[in-house]
Amino acid sequence: MSRSPKNPIGTENWEYNDAYAKMLITNNITLVEKIHTNGAPTANCMWMNLQTMHKSTNHLVLTGYMWNLMVHAPEDVNVTEHLGKLNIHWGQVQSFLVYNQKIADAVYKCIIASSLPPSWDSFTDPYVAGKFDEVSDDPKKMLDSQQFIAII
Numbered sequence: 001m002s003r004s005p006k007n008p009i010g011t012e013n014w015e016y017n018d019a020y021a022k023m024l025i026t027n028n029i030t031l032v033e034k035i036h037t038n039g040a041p042t043a044n045c046m047w048m049n050l051q052t053m054h055k056s057t058n059h060l061v062l063t064g065y066m067w068n069l070m071v072h073a074p075e076d077v078n079v080t081e082h083l084g085k086l087n088i089h090w091g092q093v094q095s096f097l098v099y100n101q102k103i104a105d106a107v108y109k110c111i112i113a114s115s116l117p118p119s120w121d122s123f124t125d126p127y128v129a130g131k132f133d134e135v136s137d138d139p140k141k142m143l144d145s146q147q148f149i150a151i152i
Contacts, residue, residue, distance in 0.1 A: 018043050025050070065092040075117040083149050086115060090145075108145040112152075120152075127151070 005011040021043035029037065029050065036053045040046040068089040073082045090111075094102050113124035127140045127148050136142065143151070 022046060062093070062096045065089055065096070069093055069111060071115050073115055073117055075119060077117065079116070079120075079152060082115070083112070083152060086112060087149065105145050109143075109148050112145060112148060116152075124152070 022040075025037060025043060025046050026034065033050060033053065036049045037046040040049055069086065071082075071086070073079075090108055109128055113120070113128045116124060126138075127143060
């Protein structure tokens with residue numbers, strides 16, 4: 001025995017809107033994303049599946065970007081090219097909002113210095129703060145990461 005809805009017009013409108021939302025989602029996602037929406041009974045289920053898929057994918061992408069950022073260049077590296085690639089990876093990492101905070105520029109300066117071959121240590125040490133909370137009036141330590149790259 002089937003139950004008739006108490007509000008047939010509202011039910012019809014809801015079903016129409018849900019079908020329309022499912023169509024919009026389906027027409028605006030990639031083939032890979034469609035795997036996660038196939039068989040979802042409602043637009044809400046489709047949306048929840050997509051959110052879950054993107055949440056885990058974003059974590060993996062961010063981890064990959066961080067991995068690329070943590071490189072150690074060999075002694076014979078083309079420093080200009082190395083720093084260009086490092087800046088690209090830095091931009092990718094910074095494009096992610098992790099807990100609505102970005103990684104501090106002082107940390108990036110340390111990453112830059114530590115990514116260079118050991119022979120660069122005596123050059124980079126004066127530009128990198130000894131402690132992250134260190135307050136210094138030394139102009140070299142006060143430079144931001146992009147100024148530091150320009151000097152290198």
